[in-house]
Every structure is written in structure tokens, then in C-alpha cells.
Amino acid sequence: MSEIIRVEHLKKYFLFKEGIFSRRVKYLKAVNDVSFSINRGETLALVGETGSGKTTTGRTILRLYEPTGGKIFFEGKEITNIPKREFKKIRVQMQMIYQDPYSSLNPRMNIFNIIAEPLRELKYEDIEDRVLELLESVGLRKEHMFKYPDEISGGQQQRVAIARALGVNPKFLVLDEPTSALDVSVQAQILNLLENLQKERGFTYLFISHDLSVVRYISQRVAIMYLGKIMEIGTVEQVFENPQHPYTKLLLESVPVPDPKDRKRRKKLILPGEIPSPLNPPSGCPFHTRCPVAKEICREKEPEYVEVEKGHFVKCHFPG
Amino acid sequence: MNVLLSIEDLYLNFTTFWGTAYVLNGINLQIYEDEVFGLVGETGCGKSVTSMSILKLLPSNAHLSGKIIFEGRNLLELSENDMKKIRGKKISMIFQDPMSSLNPLFKIKTQMVDVMKLHHNISKDEALKMARELLEAVKLPDPQRVLESYPHQLSGGMRQRVMIALALSFNPSLLIADEPTTALDVTIQKQILELILELKEKYHFSVLLITHDLGVVAETCDRVGVMYAGNMVEIADVEELFENPLHPYTQGLLSAIPDPRYKKPLKPLRGNVPSLLNPPPGCRFHPRCDYMKPICEKEKPELIEYSKNHYVACHLYGGKRNE
Numbered sequence: 062m063s064e065i066i067r068v069e070h071l072k073k074y075f076l077f078k079e080g081i082f083s084r085r086v087k088y089l090k091a092v093n094d095v096s097f098s099i100n101r102g103e104t105l106a107l108v109g110e111t112g113s114g115k116t117t118t119g120r121t122i123l124r125l126y127e128p129t130g131g132k133i134f135f136e137g138k139e140i141t142n143i144p145k146r147e148f149k150k151i152r153v154q155m156q157m158i159y160q161d162p163y164s165s166l167n168p169r170m171n172i173f174n175i176i177a178e179p180l181r182e183l184k185y186e187d188i189e190d191r192v193l194e195l196l197e198s199v200g201l202r203k204e205h206m207f208k209y210p211d212e213i214s215g216g217q218q219q220r221v222a223i224a225r226a227l228g229v230n231p232k233f234l235v236l237d238e239p240t241s242a243l244d245v246s247v248q249a250q251i252l253n254l255l256e257n258l259q260k261e262r263g264f265t266y267l268f269i270s271h272d273l274s275v276v277r278y279i280s281q282r283v284a285i286m287y288l289g290k291i292m293e294i295g296t297v298e299q300v301f302e303n304p305q306h307p308y309t310k311l312l313l314e315s316v317p318v319p320d321p322k323d324r325k326r327r328k329k330l331i332l333p334g335e336i337p338s339p340l341n342p343p344s345g346c347p348f349h350t351r352c353p354v355a356k357e358i359c360r361e362k363e364p365e366y367v368e369v370e371k372g373h374f375v376k377c378h379f380p381g
Numbered sequence: 382m383n384v385l386l387s388i389e390d391l392y393l394n395f396t397t398f399w400g401t402a403y404v405l406n407g408i409n410l411q412i413y414e415d416e417v418f419g420l421v422g423e424t425g426c427g428k429s430v431t432s433m434s435i436l437k438l439l440p441s442n443a444h445l446s447g448k449i450i451f452e453g454r455n456l457l458e459l460s461e462n463d464m465k466k467i468r469g470k471k472i473s474m475i476f477q478d479p480m481s482s483l484n485p486l487f488k489i490k491t492q493m494v495d496v497m498k499l500h501h502n503i504s505k506d507e508a509l510k511m512a513r514e515l516l517e518a519v520k521l522p523d524p525q526r527v528l529e530s531y532p533h534q535l536s537g538g539m540r541q542r543v544m545i546a547l548a549l550s551f552n553p554s555l556l557i558a559d560e561p562t563t564a565l566d567v568t569i570q571k572q573i574l575e576l577i578l579e580l581k582e583k584y585h586f587s588v589l590l591i592t593h594d595l596g597v598v599a600e601t602c603d604r605v606g607v608m609y610a611g612n613m614v615e616i617a618d619v620e621e622l623f624e625n626p627l628h629p630y631t632q633g634l635l636s637a638i639p640d641p642r643y644k645k646p647l648k649p650l651r652g653n654v655p656s657l658l659n660p661p662p663g664c665r666f667h668p669r670c671d672y673m674k675p676i677c678e679k680e681k682p683e684l685i686e687y688s689k690n691h692y693v694a695c696h697l698y699g700g701k702r703n704e
Binding site for chain 2: 247248271277297312314316335
């Protein structure tokens, strides 16, 4: 299996002034030393609560935000600092799908033009045939071609966004909560579509989501983020069936299970408190303020990654 | 168990620029005392509007008919003045977005005290004391700080707790919770749902929980009603509904949701939710149904009791009310 994306010690800090007239600045460490790699044809899910830095990570990899530190490799080539002109050629192979399909489509263009625009830009030939082919591959029909985004449903809009991204033959797609704005029945349609496209064309996905049920369905590996750091990473089976980090355990415990019989069997474990402000993160292990097993050392020293089984890493002083 | 609220043949139309929207198409449901009733369905199925009808919080272009019986009285026949005595006192409501339910210009203290004074006829000091007790009841750490805060200084979970505190201040017998946790993270969702269940045990009210999330339903509700395009298609006890769903729509919904415990194949429902301006005739689900029969295009199936306490509206199960 070959590696398509590798991220090493990626950092993205945003600058904030402390007050309107103040010269003192604060850093919001949205992504703080994140490392992982994704193999070809694989789906890695980035999971976390609001403000954990999962979307910023996805955007920084595509250099929609310029990274503050660290390195990004695409197919073995470092792309962190290469000039924009050169990066443009590589960037075509990396596409992004957003949460709200309506705001990612130009309301003044019909579906045909939305999908054809990047093809024209890249001087493709037989654009009309290509658009038709793309529509078909995402399960839309010819008659949708001359409609406008507001005339089709949310699920269909997301299909158009996917068709547009597929047009330029990408290898790697960042999917940022692609189904969270959709109803459950439509969500299943889009998840199946993404899975089939991956099987047919060997796409690699970085799937950003807060919904652990969806992650369980779509991904092979999963990384759990908290305050800009990856707390645990491993295969879906490793993380879901044998969670090692206390945060992962409590997070999994919070996910509602669509089975009423499960209700009585489960312990009533609740993760107390809320995620702290990333402007003022806790010292040591960022999770220690909410952790049920935190000890003195957690407040003082940030834990290193421990490999508990092959490919399963945990950032905790007391894993297990 | 005693019936607390009973909705009988509720129809609701909206007159709009584009024509009449048939939003509720004869809803029947009963909520018992001391239970959590879940109302599930997709966007536009009419679940929120059902709760708004109970409180008669509808715009002027709405036309309601049918009966909503609460404590022996038909709410639809009550005057606006009588409704004011029910809203917020006997039936309270919390909404999806707690930010837009609170006034951003005033401190939590001011807003809570105003409400208490208005309804209870008590002095400011008494109202303040009561507000503090309520915030403690919803387990907000440091109630004094919360009282002195503006809404934007609180997190989403904390704001929802403030809303729950306000909703409970008059000991309502019914709490309507309209997607109370949809805007929150899963860990906070769990905190809020557990809080609602705990308070329900303590103060003995019923909950009408409106949600699109079948996982939330499975974890919190006693009974469930499934809605589709303005119709109640199935009502059953929560375990019965998940184990033995009768309506093809309920079956489709259950096989379309992923499970966090294991990877199961997802079978999506085909097609989309119909427009309510021009709903399909007969059973509104028939264009998406795999078991469609000729009668489904012509006649609307009635909600019948197929087995004990399990109601379904589908021609596969007779569909005629046995009276």
C-alpha cells in the first residue's frame, strides 16, 4: 500500500489581538502538532467536537490556510512551501467537499455550467459528454442539467458538488461533514455513493465528521482530535472496540445507539464539562480538566504517543 | 395511565403565494402522564409544526382544524387570553437554538427575573432567589456567574440549561423539546438528555421530544410516533418500534441509519420527501414505497391499532379503522 498523504507535526496558529487597541497578541492553536498519513484508497476519519481543529486540519492540508509549521507531503513530494504556481498543478488532484452544498454552488449558474467550469478552466475536450458522464456517475439524470441549485434538493446539490469535484480526476478528497446537513435517508444515499466511487476509482478520503456512527460506517482508520491534537489514532476496529484514551471512551459512550434494548445495558457515563477555549488551553495534557483518571503528572507534562498495538497510537499517560 | 394531551384529526394548511400547503393531514396522537413521547421524521414532515399547533404559535396564514384536548379542554377553542395561561405555565417549550430564544442585550438575571415577576407576582429579591435555585436544579456550576452573564458569554450547552430552567419555573405538566440537542456536540447532548430525564423523574412532567435522530429516540423515549409528509404513519412503544417496525417508511428509516457499534450495510430510501404544496394522492408515501398496491394511490390509510398499543397507517395492514 502506498502512501498518498503524509502530514508531519502540522501546526496552524491564528493570531488574535487581545483588545481592539492592544498590541499584545494571542495565538489560537487550532492545529497543534498533528501527524498522520493516509494510504491510497483508504478513508481516514478525523473526529472531534466543535473547536477541536478537525476542519482546520483538512483546510491546511489543501493549503487553503498556510500552515504555521510542520510538513505536508503529497505522493512523497513535499508541498508545504512550494510556490503557488507550482502547487496549482498538484492542487487539482486534491478536492474538497463541504458541509452545506447550497453555499458551495454558485446560485446563478445552472448545473451544467457548475460542473463544466473547472473542465473549461483546465482545457478539457468534449466537455458536454464529460458532464453527462459525471452526472450519471453521481446518480443524476440529463434533465437536471439545466436546473439551478435552488431547484433541486439538498441531497442532489451534494451530488452536484461531488460531480464537480470528480471532473478533474482527483486522487485525494477532503470531505468536510458532507452529510451532516442532510436527512438520514438521503445521508445513506450519499454515503453509499462515496463508498462506491472509492471502490471504482481508488479515491483516498479524509473524512471530517463529528458523527461517530457515520465514521464507523465509512472509514477504515480514525483519528480522534481534541483541542488541536490527535489523542488516539488507529483502525476503526481498534478505536471503536478497544478504545484506550479516556476521552475516546467517554466520547463513544455519548453516541446515541439506535437500539432501545441497549439503553439498560449501558453504563450511564457522562463526560463532564465542556471543551475548554483553544485560546487558553490547559497545561500538560489538554484533556486533564475533564478526565476521570487524571493525576498530578497530567497537569504538568504533555503525554507522548504510545503504540498500544500495531498502528494504534494513544496520547495518554495512563492508557487502557 | 392517564391521557394528558390528545390530538384528534388535526389538519393544518398554510395559504401561501404558491398555493395551499397541506402541512398536517389528520394527525392523531395521545401523550400520557409521566412519559417521554418522541416524534420523529425528516425535514418537512410536520413534527415541529405539530408542537407549534399545540401552543397555537402559528402565523396568521395557518388554518387549523381538529381537536387538541388538554386537561379536558379543547385548546383550539380557547381565546388568546386563556392560551396565555397555558403557554409557559402548563405547557412549556424549549427550542433547538437557545441563542435565539434569549435576548442578547440583557443579562440572564434580568431575563429570568422579568419572567418570574410577570407570572408569579413576586418581588425582585424573591424572583432572584428562585432563579438561582432553578439554575442549581439544572446543574449549572456557579449559578451566580451565569446570572451575571450575557447569553453570548455562555456556551450552547449552558444556554440550553438556562432555557430548561426557565421552562420548568412554573412546574409545567408538559415540556415540548423541539430538537433540543441538535446544535450541540454529542458529549453535551448526552448531558442535556440525561438532565431532562432526571428532572422529569423529579418533577413528574411529560416530555414531547421532537427529533430527527433515531439514536436519541432509542435512548430517551418511552413511546414514539413516526411522521411522514404531514401524516402520522406509526406509533408504538420504543422497543416494539425498533424491533418490529410495521410501516415501510419506518423500516426504511431504520435500515438507512448507521450504527456506532458495528458496520452494517445501509439501505437508503429512494427518492425525496414530496412537496406539501402538491402532495401525492392517497398514501403520501406511495411513490417511494416498495410494497405499493393500487389502493395506495387512491385512498389515504387510517391509523389503526394493528397489535396492542402498536398503531400503523398503511394499506398492507388493512388500513381501515376497526370500530
